[in-house]
Amino acid sequence: MxxxxxxxxxxxxxxxxxxxxxxxxxxxxxxxxxxxxxxxxxxxxxxxxxxxxxxxxRILGMVPHATIAGVQPLEDWHSVAAAAMKNPQVIAAVPFSELEGMLSYKGAMQPIQINGVDPQEEAKVSIIGQHIVQGRLDDLKPGEFGIVIGEITARRFRLNVGDKLTVIIPEVSSAPGGITPRMQRLNVVGVFKVGAELDSSLALIHVADAAQMQRMQSGQVQSVRLALKDLYQAPQVSAAIANELGTDYRASDWTRTQGSLxxxxxxxxxxxxxxxxxxxxxxxxxxxxxxxxxxxxxxxxxxxxxxxxxxxxxxxxxxxxxxxxxxxxxxxxxxxxxxxxxxxxxxxxxxxxxxxxxxxxxxxxxxxxxxxxxxxxxxxxxxxxxxxxxxxxxxxxxxxxxxxxxxxxxxxxx
Known part of the structure; x- marks a missing residue:
């Protein structure tokens, strides 16, 4: 050849x-x-x-892709969710609240972010239900002040389902310091494990209990959580929805909390x-x-x-x-x-x-x-x-x- x-x-x-x-x-x-x-x-x-x-x-399956919040607590979150669902990128819209505070148990403390969720709707926007290792998410009942914590938090404090702990939330007041701590007793009803840092920094309570802890009226929620088809479009989609709703609404998305990571x-x-x-x-x-x-x-x-x-x-x-x-x-x-x-x-x-x-x-x-x-x-x-x-x-x-x-x-x- x-x-x-x-x-x-x-x-x-x-x-x-x-x-x-x-x-x-x-x-x-x-x-x-x-x-x-x-x-x-x-x-x-x-x-x-x-x-x-x-x-x-894991992380973006746990944190909100985007949220739509009002200047004041939302009286009728269903109308906001319905407006959001008109966008073809939105898969689901559920009520949502966020609190930040400290967990306290037998003298030990750690910072925690608490999400107020509706257990019946949470599966539409989160993977949390697939990672519950103790208890059930459905055990979060309104008025019972139950809490679902991460596996690292449970191991650090040696907590099990049925134990009680205290959450300390800062509250703006007319006191000389401007902020006073507010304490709420919570009952552990579940433990989740996603194998990420969220196991030590995130906890869930019922959205109705979150509203009560934030001194909102019954039925009010802080925001509406959105799940999107393409989460990398979250900034554009959430901003477009907020603009359509009017100037009394503001949008947030995962890039503000997790984008730098x-x-x-x-x-x-x-x-x-x-x-x-x-x-x-x-x-x-x-x-x-x-x-x-x-x-x-x-x-x-x-x-x-x-x-x-x-x-x-x-x-x-x-x-x-x-x-x-x-x-x-x-x-x-x-x-x-x-x-x-x-x-x-x-x-x-x-x-x-x-x-x-x-x-x-x-x-x-x-x-x-x-x-x-x-x-x-x-x-x-x-x-x-x-x-x-x-x-x-x-x-x-x-x-x-x-x-x-x-x-x-x-x-x-x-």
């Missing part, structure tokens, strides 16, 4: 056993370094994608990707060193080829083929191993935790209590393309040096 001369000779040089074993060693390390760089980038970016996906599904994660993924790309760049520079030594070792062969009629362009392409083959093999090996590792990294970490008996990712420390991985084909293609491009660019200078060799100078001492 016909093959162009540069490809034929370049492939022969790649397969041939060189007299200089050091050149072969450098060529092998270049290939291994490129493979390790590609593998590391695929695994790390897949894990970061997994973390971002878990954060989106997701922006930081996106920036972190970009920066780590660039840093890992340096590993690939170092391997590409090793290809330059390999080809420069090969050119010096094959000076006589290059001169003979030139005397037989090979053009400088053909000589240049010979070594470009050789360097590209090294880069292609290293990239393919790294890509295959990286895909396999990314698909099994969660199982490997789970096995290590089981063998060691230690939890590597504790929810007390990390937002997510496991090591998720989300392999995306776009990332794999982008990483492999970047590695191949760098390895190809690394062949240009040594190949150009080979094309500049003069036959008479190379054969003078042969």
């Amino acid at each position: 016909f093959r162009p001369l540069p490809i034929f000779i370049g492939m022969r040089y790649t397969r041939a056993k060189r007299r200089n074993h050091f050149i072969s060693f450098i060529s092998l390390t270049s290939m291994i370094g490129l493979a390790l760089g590609v593998l590391a980038m695929i695994v790390v970016l897949s894990v970061m994608n997994g973390f971002q996906k878990e954060m989106s599904s 997701f922006s930081a994660m996106k920036m972190e993924k970009t920066m780590i990707g660039l840093l890992l790309l340096l590993i690939v760049a170092v391997a590409a520079f090793n290809i330059i060193a390999t080809l420069i030594m090969v050119v010096a070792d094959k000076g006589g062969d290059i001169a003979i080829l030139r005397t037989l009629g090979a053009t400088p362009g053909q000589i240049m392409r010979v070594f470009m083929v050789q360097g590209t083959v090294i880069g292609t093999i290293g990239t393919l090996i790294g890509g295959v191993l990286g895909v396999i590792a990314a698909l099994n990294v969660s199982a490997v970490v789970g096995w290590l935790e089981k063998v060691s008996g230690q939890q590597i990712f504790s929810s007390d420390v990390y937002f997510v209590s496991n090591l998720p991985s989300d392999l995306q084909s776009f990332d794999v293609v982008l990483i492999c393309a970047a590695a191949f491009t760098l390895s190809f660019l690394a062949t240009l200078y040594p190949s150009w040096r080979a094309a500049q060799i003069q036959p008479a100078e190379a054969l003078r001492y042969e």
Whole structure:
């Protein structure tokens, strides 16, 4: 089968056993370094994608996508919900209230955000019902002042269903200090666990109890919570709904409370990707060193080829083929191993935790209590393309040096 001369000779040089074993060693390390760089980038970016996906599904499944609140407490939240449901992006609209305070139990205290919810409607906008580990969300009854707390809070205070605790809420008053604490006794009716930081910072009560604690009238709520089809459209959708309702309404969305976290994660993924790309760049520079030594070792062969009629362009392409083959093999090996590792990294970490008996990712420390991985084909293609491009660019200078060799100078001492 016909093959162009540069490809034929370049492939022969790649397969041939060189007299200089050091050149072969450098060529092998270049290939291994490129493979390790590609593998590391695929695994790390897949894990970061997994973390971002878990954060989106867990945290954004718990916090409101958007809320519509009035300047005054909403007397008829149903009309606001009906107006919101006219927007095609809105899936559900339910009553909602927010309070911030301190939980107190036997002298121990911790800050807490308390959401007032309707247990019958909450499943439409939240995943909380899927993560109840003790009790039931339906046990939140109006007037009984029940509370559902996170698993970390329950473990920290050693609380179980049926225990009572106190919540301290700041209240504006005419006292000299301007703010006085208001205490309310609550009964633990449930415990949830989503495996994220919310297990220690969030609690739920009935929306009617929240209204009473906020000194609202019966039937009033603070706001309407929205669930959206595309949560990344929350700022635009909530603002449009508030504008349609009038100037007495204001919109809020998850980007105001959680947006900085997701922006930081996106920036972190970009920066780590660039840093890992340096590993690939170092391997590409090793290809330059390999080809420069090969050119010096094959000076006589290059001169003979030139005397037989090979053009400088053909000589240049010979070594470009050789360097590209090294880069292609290293990239393919790294890509295959990286895909396999990314698909099994969660199982490997789970096995290590089981063998060691230690939890590597504790929810007390990390937002997510496991090591998720989300392999995306776009990332794999982008990483492999970047590695191949760098390895190809690394062949240009040594190949150009080979094309500049003069036959008479190379054969003078042969």
